[in-house]
Amino acid sequence: MEYSQIKELFRKYLSGQAGNDERKSIEHWYNxxxxxxxxQLSAAAEKALEAxxxxxxxxxxxxxxxPRRLYTYAGVAASIMLIVFAGFFFMxxxxxxxxxxxxxxxxxxxxxxxxxxxxxxxxxxxxNSATHIRIYLDVTVNRRVDITDGEVFLDVHQDPARxxxxxxxxVTTQVLGTSLNIRAYKNMENISISVLEGKVQVSDxxxxxxxxxxxxxxxxxxxxxSYAIQAFNSDVTAWQNGKLLFKxxxxxxxxxxxxxxxxxxxxxxxxxxxxxxxxxxxxxxLSAVKAAEVLASIHQFKxxxxxxxxxxxx
Numbered sequence: 273m274e275y276s277q278i279k280e281l282f283r284k285y286l287s288g289q290a291g292n293d294e295r296k297s298i299e300h301w302y303n304x305x306x307x308x309x310x311x312q313l314s315a316a317a318e319k320a321l322e323a324x325x326x327x328x329x330x331x332x333x334x335x336x337x338x339p340r341r342l343y344t345y346a347g348v349a350a351s352i353m354l355i356v357f358a359g360f361f362f363m364x365x366x367x368x369x370x371x372x373x374x375x376x377x378x379x380x381x382x383x384x385x386x387x388x389x390x391x392x393x394x395x396x397x398x399x400n401s402a403t404h405i406r407i408y409l410d411v412t413v414n415r416r417v418d419i420t421d422g423e424v425f426l427d428v429h430q431d432p433a434r435x436x437x438x439x440x441x442x443v444t445t446q447v448l449g450t451s452l453n454i455r456a457y458k459n460m461e462n463i464s465i466s467v468l469e470g471k472v473q474v475s476d477x478x479x480x481x482x483x484x485x486x487x488x489x490x491x492x493x494x495x496x497x498s499y500a501i502q503a504f505n506s507d508v509t510a511w512q513n514g515k516l517l518f519k520x521x522x523x524x525x526x527x528x529x530x531x532x533x534x535x536x537x538x539x540x541x542x543x544x545x546x547x548x549x550x551x552x553x554x555x556x557x558l559s560a561v562k563a564a565e566v567l568a569s570i571h572q573f574k575x576x577x578x579x580x581x582x583x584x585x586x
Contacts (some may be wrong), residue, residue: 541585
């Protein structure tokens with residue numbers, strides 16, 4: 273095939289005008305090429321490569337040689353141009369795939385803010401206070417959300433052909449159709465996955481941790497990479513009903529949740545406060561100071577406020 277024919281074939285394919293046989297020919301060639309290890313080039317490297325190819329090509333095109341040598345130079349030009357077209361065809365096609373697969377939308381809530389989203393597939397996601405998630409927009413193969421920081425409730429639309437993947441720290445949760453709550457604040461020691469309906473599979477980076485069914489919760493310790501599966505009640509979604517619940521909660525976790533929900537920092541004046549386990553139900557509508565006062569009153573502490581910090585003491 274002459275160079276002009278090759279060039280025309282690539283042009284028709286890239287513009288969508290190629291016939292069935294022509295398209296199959298290009299696809300067959302491309303599939304053979306795609307099996308090779310891909311070369312990743314930055315935008316600057318692509319431009320440098322293009323300039324280098326043309327720098328080598330131009331002298332060959334401009335040289336005036338004897339007629340018997342014209343075929344040789346035409347062959348060189350055709351070979352180089354084939355590399356140019358093939359390279360840009362390959363990079364353009366794969367770049368389109370990569371761009372499509374990596375498209376995502378970041379969603380945030382601020383302190384004290386809650387938000388509800390409905391995805392294209394019908395899945396509903398509720399974001400608790402101070403939460404950041406990343407929603408991947410390509411749902412042709414699977415559906416995926418990353419919880420970077422925070423807590424979410426998901427009512428996943430059932431679609432067995434496309435599993436729903438939720439990544440939170442080192443934990444991956446795969447569901448087909450269910451409702452679950454995931455708490456995965458990055459500064460909190462534990463990640464918890466609580467299943468309200470249906471069934472999910474939870475894994476770390478190495479192996480499957482467990483298959484959870486209705487009213488089961490998996491608690492994963494991010495420091496020790498240990499986990500436990502236990503029963504729970506509906507209190508895990510109390511935040512959707514306007515309440516912040518503590519049940520035998522450590523001072524560190526309680527203080528973090530107070531900061532995420534009320535924007536106030538709690539400090540312990542002595543070891544007795546730090547060693548205390550906290551149990552309380554606080555309306556999220558309270559002001560930060562009022563919430564701290566109620567918490568202190570329940571556990572017989574006193575408070576001292578200093579700007580955005582509240583100190584608990586005996």
